[in-house]
Amino acid sequence: MSPPPDPVHILAERVAALAELCRRLADENRSLRNSQEQLIVERAQLVSKNEQARARVEAMINRLKALEHNA
Structure with a gap:
């Protein structure tokens, strides 16, 4: 028998x-x-890119509206 x-x-x-x-x-x-x-760094980069893209799109829209008013 083995010991406890x-x-x-x-x-x-x-x-x-x-x-x-x-x-x-x-x-x-x-x-x-x-x-x-x-992930936090990546999210910040994506938010920044999104804001840049939004600004470019808004600028294009404003240019198109200006061209429309001048035409």
Whole structure:
């Protein structure tokens, strides 16, 4: 018959497993924060491009209206 499991050994294994889980979660959290930062930058760039396109379209519309009034 095998001896009963050592409570200290069981506790040490659980602490090691929790430490590994903590490390993996910290890595995942870091990765998610990096992804979020990249998405924020990308969104800002897209908003800027959208505003530039809107300004160009509005300028074209105004030029067309001016041509229409002059014709």
